[in-house]
Amino acid sequence: MRLVFAGTPSAAVPTLHRLAAEHDIAAVVTRPDAPLGRKRVLTPSPVAQAAAERGLPVIRAARLDDAVTAEIAxxxxxxxxxVxxxxxxxEPLLSTPDAGWINLHFSLLPAWRGAAPVQRALIAGDEVLGASVFQLVPELDAGDVFARRTVAVPSSATAGEALEALASDGADLTAEVVAAIAAGEARAVPQEGEPTFAAKLSLADGLLDFTQPVSSVFARFRGVTPEPGAHTTVDGQRLKILAAEPAVGEEQLPPGVLSGTRTALLIGTATAPLAVTRVQPAGKGAMNAADWWRGLQGGERRAGS
Incomplete structure (x- = not known):
């Protein structure tokens, strides 16, 4: 088929590569170059970079306005x-392609409609993740579904790791749906069940609450890693938590109280401690959490202080 592909982050790249190998990509639509890093260097999106590698024409657009619609038409x-x-x-872009638009969404719709489905699912403690390909309609992520697929994700996987797995499986799923549409064999069914919604994450969503059980703290850590990033404060300074897991075999600590072992920083919760193995203090680079703890002066420290 002759396709227009729209996507921006690295999670969309596997689908672009798969479709470009099997179909005619007339254009790739992506967000404009964005400033990245401390030096704020303008950098093409991962999708723009992948399109350039394949020699595909790129349309950079912050929003899909009348000019972009005319260009695509x-x-x-x-x-x-x-993706x-x-x-x-x-509209009218929604109806511009002969068969409309299909969307690869990283949830088992109608669960987690919206911008951050994987992140919100992990924060909520969902044990099953998946991807859906559906017909795009004006209502948010509400169109009829062509195909769904559950994906096995390790119980310790962060949102970044889970999304990488979903992106790979989702590319296969999307390719199957496009092939079915091309053959005139695709069939979509209405979504069933009560929808849940996955609002975009803010920096505040990464703040860990150590008054909760360790299972809830770890679920939030997984959901906000790597973006917007898990964090707390110690001695009034922000401390990013880059790697962590529930502690095994350690005595319970009061919520928020810090302690250390040879290999980890322990932070008390309402149940077992959270074992943190990598941190990034304010104004410094990432480092081993146990080393950071050993470098502090004596006295009791509490996360959130």
Whole structure:
């Protein structure tokens, strides 16, 4: 088929590669270059970089306005495919391709409609993750579903690690749906059940609450890693928590109280401690958490202080 592909982050790249190998990609739509790093260097999105590697034409757009719609319409695509582009597709663009648009979404719809499905699912403690390919409609992530697939994700996987697995499986799922649409064999069914919603995460979502059980603290850590990042404060300074897991065989500590072992920083919760193995103090680089703890002066320390 003749396709237009829209996507921005690295999670969209496997689908772009898979479809480009099997179909005619008329254009790739992605967000404009963004400033990254401490020096704020303008950097193309992962999708823009992947498109350039394949020699595909790229349309950079912060929003899909009339000008972008006209540019896409001139390409006469048969189908639009969108994966985490970061903007809404509205009419008349929604109806511009002959078969409309399909969307790869990283949840088992109608669960976790919205911008951060994997992150919110992990924070909520969901044990099963998955991907869905559905027909794009004006209502948020509400279209009929062509296919779903559950994906086995390790119980310790962070959102970044889970999304990487889902992106790979999702690329296969999307390719199967596009092939079925091309053959005239695709069938979509309405979503069933009560939807849940996955709002975009803010920096505040990464703050860990150590008054909760360690299972809840770890679930939030998983959901906000690597973005927006898990953190707490110690002695009034922000401390990023980069690697952690529930402690095994350690005595319970009061919520928020810090202690150390030879290999980890322990932080008390309402149940077992959280064992932190890598941190990033304010203004410094990432380091071993046990080394950071040993470098502090004596006295009791409490996370959140």
């Amino acid at each position: 001139a390409l006469e695509p048969e189908l639009g495919v969108i 985490a582009y970061g903007g809404l597709v509205r």
